[in-house]
Amino acid sequence: MADVTIWGSLRRYTDGAETVEVAASTSRELLEALVAAYPGLADQVAAGVSLSIDGEVYKDAWFTPINPDSEVILMPLMVGG
Amino acid sequence: MGREFKILGTTPPRPDGIEKITGKALFGADLNVTGMLHGAVLRSPHAHARIVSLDVSAAAALPGVKAVITADDFAEVENAANRDTLHNCMAHGRVLYDGHALAAVAAVSKSVARAALNLIRVEYETLPHVTDVDAAMQPGAPVIHQGKKHKLAGDDVSDNVVGYYSFGHGDIEAGFAQADTVLERSFKTAAAHQGYIEPNACLADFKGDKADLWVSTQGHYLVRDICADILGMESSQLRVTAAEIGGGFGGKTTVFLEPVALALSRKAGKPVKMVMSREEVFRATGPTMSSSMDVKIGMTADGRITAAHARLRYQGGAFPYAMVMMGAMSAFAAYDLDHVQAEGWDVMTNRPKMISYRAPGAPMAIYAVEAVLDELCQKLDLDPLEVRLLNAADEGTKSSYGPTFKAIGLKACLKAAQAHPHYSAPLGPNQGRGVSAGFWFNFGGQVSVSMAITPDGTVNLTEGNPDIGGSRASVSMMAAEELGIPFEQVNTVIGDTGAIGFSDTTDGSRVTFTVGIATIKAAKAVKAECCKRVAKIWEIDADAVEWIDGAVHPTGHNAGDFPPMSLAEIAAMAGRTGGPIAGHFEGAPDKAGVSFGVHIVDTQVDPETGFTKILRYTAFQDAGKAIHPDYVEGQMQGGAVQGIGWALNEEYIYGEDGVLQNAGFLDYRIPVASDLPMIDTVIIEVPNPGHPFGVRGVGETAIVPPLAAISNAVARAAGVRLYALPMSPPRILAAMDHG
Numbered sequence: 001m002a003d004v005t006i007w008g009s010l011r012r013y014t015d016g017a018e019t020v021e022v023a024a025s026t027s028r029e030l031l032e033a034l035v036a037a038y039p040g041l042a043d044q045v046a047a048g049v050s051l052s053i054d055g056e057v058y059k060d061a062w063f064t065p066i067n068p069d070s071e072v073i074l075m076p077l078m079v080g081g
Numbered sequence: 082m083g084r085e086f087k088i089l090g091t092t093p094p095r096p097d098g099i100e101k102i103t104g105k106a107l108f109g110a111d112l113n114v115t116g117m118l119h120g121a122v123l124r125s126p127h128a129h130a131r132i133v134s135l136d137v138s139a140a141a142a143l144p145g146v147k148a149v150i151t152a153d154d155f156a157e158v159e160n161a162a163n164r165d166t167l168h169n170c171m172a173h174g175r176v177l178y179d180g181h182a183l184a185a186v187a188a189v190s191k192s193v194a195r196a197a198l199n200l201i202r203v204e205y206e207t208l209p210h211v212t213d214v215d216a217a218m219q220p221g222a223p224v225i226h227q228g229k230k231h232k233l234a235g236d237d238v239s240d241n242v243v244g245y246y247s248f249g250h251g252d253i254e255a256g257f258a259q260a261d262t263v264l265e266r267s268f269k270t271a272a273a274h275q276g277y278i279e280p281n282a283c284l285a286d287f288k289g290d291k292a293d294l295w296v297s298t299q300g301h302y303l304v305r306d307i308c309a310d311i312l313g314m315e316s317s318q319l320r321v322t323a324a325e326i327g328g329g330f331g332g333k334t335t336v337f338l339e340p341v342a343l344a345l346s347r348k349a350g351k352p353v354k355m356v357m358s359r360e361e362v363f364r365a366t367g368p369t370m371s372s373s374m375d376v377k378i379g380m381t382a383d384g385r386i387t388a389a390h391a392r393l394r395y396q397g398g399a400f401p402y403a404m405v406m407m408g409a410m411s412a413f414a415a416y417d418l419d420h421v422q423a424e425g426w427d428v429m430t431n432r433p434k435m436i437s438y439r440a441p442g443a444p445m446a447i448y449a450v451e452a453v454l455d456e457l458c459q460k461l462d463l464d465p466l467e468v469r470l471l472n473a474a475d476e477g478t479k480s481s482y483g484p485t486f487k488a489i490g491l492k493a494c495l496k497a498a499q500a501h502p503h504y505s506a507p508l509g510p511n512q513g514r515g516v517s518a519g520f521w522f523n524f525g526g527q528v529s530v531s532m533a534i535t536p537d538g539t540v541n542l543t544e545g546n547p548d549i550g551g552s553r554a555s556v557s558m559m560a561a562e563e564l565g566i567p568f569e570q571v572n573t574v575i576g577d578t579g580a581i582g583f584s585d586t587t588d589g590s591r592v593t594f595t596v597g598i599a600t601i602k603a604a605k606a607v608k609a610e611c612c613k614r615v616a617k618i619w620e621i622d623a624d625a626v627e628w629i630d631g632a633v634h635p636t637g638h639n640a641g642d643f644p645p646m647s648l649a650e651i652a653a654m655a656g657r658t659g660g661p662i663a664g665h666f667e668g669a670p671d672k673a674g675v676s677f678g679v680h681i682v683d684t685q686v687d688p689e690t691g692f693t694k695i696l697r698y699t700a701f702q703d704a705g706k707a708i709h710p711d712y713v714e715g716q717m718q719g720g721a722v723q724g725i726g727w728a729l730n731e732e733y734i735y736g737e738d739g740v741l742q743n744a745g746f747l748d749y750r751i752p753v754a755s756d757l758p759m760i761d762t763v764i765i766e767v768p769n770p771g772h773p774f775g776v777r778g779v780g781e782t783a784i785v786p787p788l789a790a791i792s793n794a795v796a797r798a799a800g801v802r803l804y805a806l807p808m809s810p811p812r813i814l815a816a817m818d819h820g
Contacts, residue, residue, distance in 0.1 A: 007246065012233070056672045057484065064671075079407065081588055
């Protein structure tokens, strides 16, 4: 189980929880499990998210491994100039 | 890392320099083809109006006119984002801002095209409009699009709020209770244009059901995919070539003219060239957002931040967008805080849709935060750099937006700034010194690189990211470093969309990082192939050879006594040893490594006129590893100068009628050389552990600190603090008059 930190405005979809536990070994599994457990997150996940895994930010990287002790942060999809 | 480099860190001549200074480089407007038509666009004179009727018959009948198009010439687009993009390129039913396109003409000459525009008859029903972000958020404000309100926006704001985000951790109220001083201030910043010198331009050429597009863009794959969707084509039917670019800074990461040019070309059956005037660039392309912000910071008497809270309201024009999140995530990223929250609202108005501008969303948020920090330092009589060092994020800090930082260079930048002679230099009357930290995330993404070795041993490297800031030089240098060959032996070009696999857009300070990794991997493949070929030539085991300094060597005397074979020698024999030698990489590298910078600026404010002179400017920035230090310095200087313009003069000015009043460089004042001192730079190198050479992106961070650094300097020079940008002379004078 990995602990996933949810950003502030999305916590209303996780019953106010800042961190939720998700069983997943890859990014894709994690996002699928998140949406299954918290359907309110579906729109944001569909709109695009990044994942910070152990301090590194990943965009659209389904197969990035996630360890049980990984620090995982859900983030909006990064954009730049 | 401690690695010694032979090529990296040197400053060879830029590979595109000769072509550019001799006028041979082909920019967006430079391509001409036989039978080409010229396109022109009819634009709305109103901020918001319903198109009651639109009669193009007289324009279509004008001799020399070959095609006229309106919204009716486009099929509806299923993808919501691309549909918004189409509706921004061509109004559907309503015009939503001054400058919004509603018809376009292709004709045999520019003058005929312009004459045709004058023959188009439009009946408008003007509608209520709103251009200010705070007004647009108010319940009862004119709504730009119904049904777009963000579901987390709340009931106390209008339907123009299309995004709401909140980031942070801890308990800010408990944190504020621990403070000796709590300061809350409200700020406004104006919309600023990217100010690229080359106006948007393209040439579209339909041939049957396929088309070619030549365009000034930061992302030709992005252009291909958006345009193909809008035109109802498969991506494979549209081949897009990125022209040499005369500046982008984020502004050329979408389309404005391109679908229109393609539709005109399809209808006319001829190539169509379109080039925006400067007025069109201002009225119809995206500037960055304007903002209205509140920042509250609590601090102990010795300078420790106990809590921080920001509320950011960004105005992004007439279509939904999502950018305030970048401001909310970056606002407090420079500091190690136990209690922090940043909230942000994206708001629609009757203005052109925003598009990215260098570190999009970050400069204004960090301006407000750094200005409050500076005012706290003044109130508590604390040194501004000492306070920043006391609170600075470091490796292991849980950032305000969530991730725990790996190795970062903020403290190194702050210490370098403290030790620099600039920080202790004396100041005269009416002069003040300001400092600010800055931050940008950087990111990776998709990339494709192909490295082909020619028979003479030259490396032809093809990549898919338009070079907007020197990436051809840095990529060539990384190839040369990895291969152990001279820089001059590498030739890097930008392939069109049919020449090489997909690459994400040139943005986010991602190119030197991602294309660099792809190049290194392609070079490793080339080295491996060369070693394999030479082992066969020498008739020894493959593991008995190794690559050293651009040549294959036997691993030792036991391997045999062979003279090294250079890349050129190996390439010359390639036809007989297995065919062409090449390497390639396609992937999506991440681990880009965040970037920090610190700026110091001295200003002098004329108490009679309110004019601010920039006396001295020094920028410090962590580049991870500066591949080509001149280009890194150029990025730092360019960011500083654009920030100076944003801080002191640049702003979109709208009248009560919602019409833009300063659509040109005469009235929209960007800094010129005579406004500026030399921008001194200090490059800090804290290697990014996520890149083989330690690279961090450098393109965006430099525009973040200037807004606050200059505001803080002006506050100390003028003895009065302004809470709005730009700090133009009349505003400074008014603030000084009111004390």
